[in-house]
Amino acid sequence: MPLQRYKLTIAYRGTHYHGWQWQAANQYYKGPRPAEGEGIPTIQETVEKAVKEVVRHPIALVGSSRTDSGVHAKGQVAHFDTDQTQIPPAGLRRAINAALPDDIVIRDVEPMPASFDAIASTISKRYQYLIWNADERPPFFGELAWYRWQPLDAALMAEAGAQFVGERDFASFARPGHLRENTIRRVISCEVSRRREMVVIGIEGGGFLWNQIRIMVGTLVEVGMGKYSPDRISEMLAARDRRAAGPTAPPQGLYLQWVKSRRE
Amino acid sequence: MPLQRYKLTIAYRGTHYHGWQWQAANQYYKGPRPAEGEGIPTIQETVEKAVKEVVRHPIALVGSSRTDSGVHAKGQVAHFDTDQTQIPPAGLRRAINAALPDDIVIRDVEPMPASFDAIASTISKRYQYLIWNADERPPFFGELAWYRWQPLDAALMAEAGAQFVGERDFASFARPGHLRENTIRRVISCEVSRRREMVVIGIEGGGFLWNQIRIMVGTLVEVGMGKYSPDRISEMLAARDRRAAGPTAPPQGLYLQWVKSRRE
16 A cells, blocks of 8 residues: 555643653653653653554654643644555544543544645644632642632733734743744734633744743733733843743643644 | 531542542452551541641541542532631631642531531432533543443433432442442432533432442433433332343542531
């Protein structure tokens, strides 16, 4: 059979995984790296293993976003190649899902031209960040949202968020050690709204620096608490210094919502 | 100080606990019983430890419902006594919550007369059961709902559920080994509704036999799948034989929603 490239759309709860891809520098992972094929170390390895069971040969999975340990996805995008299966896409989806643990689900399988690349074909990505903002902590959603009891002013946060929009230098909003020469990124939208106890932040952009979303969220939360005014954002951006921005929000509130990509 | 009785209203995610109270016969708990004071074996022990930290002496906590391993609560009720604290109720609540892990939260602390008893003062309880009924499994709610991909007819389930209402012999709907002579229980209401992917079953009653709710739910799901018609419920009740009813639904979809009790 000819080589066929497939695009996977994947949802997962990141709680029990060391991120999409194991990273030596991951600050959340405390233990030693498990031996090859042992445990459930990363989302990538777990999905690779499930696909291998179905197509009957090892595959390499390339993901659009390397989500950190504890970060979730509603629509991660990845690709792999195989010349060993004639199963139609819907059947592939069912078979891979049957081989996956409960906290990872393949939402879509799509045959793509060989020129499609989960990283290079990306046009933009949207992340969602959920903050449970109430006096009482949420016993059921502890690993699915960030709990902040201090009252947050979502309108002030929205005002601050709007200042991130555009092509900006995000050096102040990147974790040191990101190893990127170019720290200019395009934020397409940054929206903050409240639905009862939940403050929802949505950020779409062409690409993001390491921890950029979580530092943006940590900063917006300080604005929401009244620690500084929304117009401080432009000063923070101008400083080009990580110390100028707010703290890094924890991973459990973050969701890769979707990835928009070209068909080639 | 005089001895004071307190009523606690407690919410918890049962996922990481061996139920409210450790039971030798618990089928879900696989390991050996941890040594006294080690690990986080039960909700009861965990809350007792947190209260002890606050009132500075060991307390015995009596819970209204002995929820099974993996079962959650939005409003469990419990009581304890102390003559060692002058902290007002709101302060007690905050202090106990600060001493508890994230997946248990005290929603209310209320001083009660000594005649109040979390078990004996109970008028009725309501349980909720959540079924995620969609083609795609829920990666985020695996431990918070039961996943059934087979389409369920909630209207048929509601029709069947209505037949449980009244004072009935629930011998067919009790786990063998329940050790109760009297298997007659009063079900006040049994409602089934659908909210998009989620089928929600609410059952209120004066008291329930061991696994009664979960066997009722397992049976309602078979009705919803069309395995038998709603009017089979009365035959099942008449049989007074566990084998006549449907299977036992798993614990992760079950929530103790609230307990109604007399003030004495």
